[in-house]
Amino acid sequence: MASPRLSFRNITALAPMVRVGTLPMRLLALDYGADVVYCEELIDLKMVQCQRVVNTVLQTVDFVAPDDRVMFRTCEREKDRVVFQMGTADPDRALAVARLVEKDVAAVDVNMGCPKEYSTKGGMGAALLSDPDKIEAILKKLVAGVSIPVTCKIRILPSLQETVDLVQRIERTGVAAVAVHGRFKEERPRHPVHCDYIQAVAQAVSVPVIANGGSLDLVKTNADVAEFKRASGASSVMLARAAMWNASVFSSQGPLPLEKVMEDYLKYAIRYDNNAFNTKYCLCQMLRDKVESPLGKQVQAAQTNTEISKAYGLQTFYQHTQEELQARRDTSQTSSQPERPVMDGDVTTMAIRREYPPQITPKMFLLEWSRKEKLEQPHYDTVERSQDRSFQSTVTVAEKKYRSSLWEKSKKFAEQASAIVCLRTLGIPEGRIGEEDSGLVSKRKREGKINGSAEEKRKKLHVASIPETVSSGVAVETNGDHHRAEQP
Structure with a gap:
């Protein structure tokens, strides 16, 4: 049965959860009364490389990058209420990402309001505000290409008329709603939100307008949501920081103890x-x-x-x-079922995931096996993909070639992946986690590697043990990407 189509006309409050919109925070907001939740902004260049994986252990759907990082994770509970927000500057790439996630989300949103450098330097976010032709091209492509609602989020432009003109042009693309962050591109949370701009936009278009930007000044409790909605003349209210500080801001029963x-x-x-x-x-x-x-x-x-x-x-x-x-x-x-090898020309390929400890690697096992069989040392031929600087390696052993079909984030990981494909195809132990000791790698070499790895790990832990503090510009690691988190 098809999912019910999300209507932005019947929503009171949304939780965009920008920067930290991972699954746990989104589910928490839904528990407390948010009507719709947004994921964190995810960049199209990274998402377009992902594979959709059903995670039977966590009971989730994961979108996994070539380096095994989960860029986006969702579950059945939020399927009809989660909006996938992307950063993009390319209509074709935006459509490819939207189609990738289309069956697992309620709507797709293009973030055209992010003023951060990581977004604008690629022509995304607030950089799009100065290129209305590209805005129109992206939104038209999405509206025509997917079966779920398409929305976008903007910041206000230098003049009221420019802002109204842009939103009217956006409306003509067929989007389901427009979120308006009531600040100029150069303004930050410490600056007051311009409710008059949001109100003028809401009066000028028939598409639902979502008010955003009131967390610090206007919305501290659920009772303030209705007031922000009234002051801005919007159809609904979108909260990020207020929801991040205490997600029970959505509760009609009042905030819960922190x-x-x-x-x-x-x-x-x-x-x-x-x-x-x-x-x-x-x-x-x-x-x-x-x-x-x-x-x-x-x-x-x-x-x-x-x-x-x-x-x-x-x-x-x-x-x-x-x-x-x-x-x-x-x-x-x-x-x-075990992964089956597939021939790609004269190369044996297999999609593999790394499951070996750092101290004893598949390359070591393959080298020791080759020596034992009196074969030439394995030869690795590695190539780099220019668009995302990912790597893929082909190993030649006994005049036969083996390669992982997945791309890796480093040359080292790519070589290890090709070694695993060779070992699995030949039925040779690879040092997988949980695998019994095969004796292929000598005890002396194992202990030497383990001791060296332990020392390296100790040094890394020494660096990592420095406590993180929440201050202006602290680095945030989400399940999908590194962002710079702006503090109020």
């Missing part, structure tokens, strides 16, 4: 295996001026979800969840 909100969020983060550094960042944003409290310092010092769980007294919940996930993982591995 301790309750943080605990609810952390349970989702554990349940969906959220990136630990993103979890830390979100919790620190909720703590705000209490980030230097004993709890805040514990959170800042934590390096894993295990340590974060301990800080909140959720060790038992964490352990039970891990046991449940492991049980699903075991069931999935038992029922799954």
Whole structure:
């Protein structure tokens, strides 16, 4: 049965969750009363390389990059209420991404309001505001090319008339709604939001207009949402920072104690295996001026979800969840069929995922096996893909060639991937995690590698143990990308 089409005319409040819109935070906002949630802005260049993967362990749909990073994760619970927000400057690429995610989201949004350099230097975000022809081309391509609603988010232009003219042109593309952030491109959250601009736009078009930008000045509780909506004349209200600080701002029953909100969020983060550094960042944003409290310092010092769980007294919940996930993982591995090799010309290919420890690599196993069989040393021929600087390697062993069909983020990973394809095709141990010791790599070499790896890891941990603080311009690692988080 087809998903119900999302109507932006019947929405009171939305949670765009820009910068930290990972699955746990989105589900939390829905729990507390948000009508619709947006993911964090994801760049089309990265998303277009992704593969759609059904994650039977987490019960999610993951969009996985060639380097195995999950760029976007969603689940059935939010399917009809999550909007996929992308950064793009190219109509064809935008359509390719929209079609990739179309079956798993309720709508697609183009962010034309982000003023950050990582977005504008590529012609995306607020840079599009000075190129209305490209805006029109992107939106028309999307509206005609996908079956779900298309929306966009803009900032206001230097004059009121310019802003109205742009939104009227956007309306003619057939979009389902337009979100208007009531600040100029050069303004930041400390500047007051221009409700008069949003109101003028809302009066000039018939498409639903979503008011954005009121978190600091206008919206501190759920009761303020209706007032912001009235003052701006908009159809609905979009919140980012207010929702990030306390997602219960959407609750009609009033805000909940912050301790309750943080605990609810952390349970989702554990349940969906959220990136630990993103979890830390979100919790620190909720703590705000209490980030230097004993709890805040514990959170800042934590390096894993295990340590974060301990800080909140959720060790038992964490352990039970891990046991449940492991049980699903075991069931999935038992029922799954092994990857089959496919011939690509004279090259044996296979789509593989890395599952080996860093100290004993597949290349070591392949080299030792080649020596044992008195063959020439494996030869690796590696190429780089220019558009995203990804790598793919072909290894030649006994005059036969092997290659992973997936591209990797480094030459080293690409070579390891080709070694795995060769080893799996030949039925040779590869040093996979959980694999019994085959004796192929000598004990002396194993211990030498392990000791060296331990020393390297110790040095890295020393660097990583420096506590993160929430300050202006702190780096944020989400499940999809690195963003610069702007503080109020």
